[in-house]
Amino acid sequence: MSIGNSPEDERPFQDESQEARVSVGRALQQARIAAGLTVDDVSTATRVRISIIHAIEADDFAPCGGAVYARGHIRTLAKAVHLDPAPLIAQYDAEHGGRPAPTPAAPLFEAERIRPERRGPNWTAAMVAAIVVVIGFVGFTAVKGSDSGNDAKSQVAAGASTSAAHKSASPSPTRNKPATPSAAPSDSAIAAAPQDKVTVQVSAPNGRSWISAKDHNGRMLFDGLLTKGESKTFQDSTKINLILGDAGAIELYVNGKKIDDNFQPGQVQRLTYTKGDPVAG
Secondary structure (H helix, E strand, C coil): CCCCHEEEECCCCHHHHHHHHCCHHHHHHHHHHHCCCCCCHHHHHHHHHHHHHHHHHHHCCCCCCCCCHHHHHHHHHHHCCCCCCEEEEEEEHHHCCCCCCCHHHHHCHHHHHHHHCCCCCHHHHHHHHHHHHHHHHHHHHHHHHHCCHHHHHHHHHHHHHHHHHHHCCCCCCHCCCCCCCCCCCCHHHCCCCCCCEEEEHHHHHCEEEEEECCCCCCCCEEEEEECCCEEEEEEEEEEEEEEEEEEHHHHEEEEEEECCCCCCCCCCCEEEECCCCCCCC
């Protein structure tokens, strides 16, 4: 008779918590069904395409177009089905190589950091010096002319020279004070929005965001980075299709009216606007 553990006690230990763990896509699907929502309902509420929702619920994140967009879609869908997105995003990062490293800020804004330090010629000091020289020359000429009986002619020349010097000394305001882009359109711009077209203004007053804009034919109108304070306006006869990489940094004006969507920082949004937007009421 042997003393010790039985063979059954030596079987490998199984982590039941790992076996019972639900995948990200399955968790989103179960929450959607529990909320009584269809895929069409979620697509309408989030503006995420139906095909992408089906793929994510099947744990296929390739159609998202990258880890950044996949994380944004997970966050958007989780909020739509009343789930906390943070654990799902953490699970996605753990299963797909970790959270993507942030892009270093210094190289992106190197040009902007250096540009304000470059100083051009001091035109104001140069013009002041020129005025002093002209006034001195005019005064000398006036005194000399008075001795020779040409006082009137010298005074006329002095007045003309001084006026010309003042005009040349006035620097153009656009050289020394760059225009600051407005984040919102003026009342006149809103009133001037054409009724027979769709006009969309995208502004970035709160940060920077990658944006993409296409017309109704799928022709690319803009695809790039909108830096803080910049604004772009797009116009088409039928509709404008937008993709916002960081919707929380964006303000939208459609057909002269502000769109009050509570976009979150880091949220990816796919939007379409037509001549009838925004809907009244």
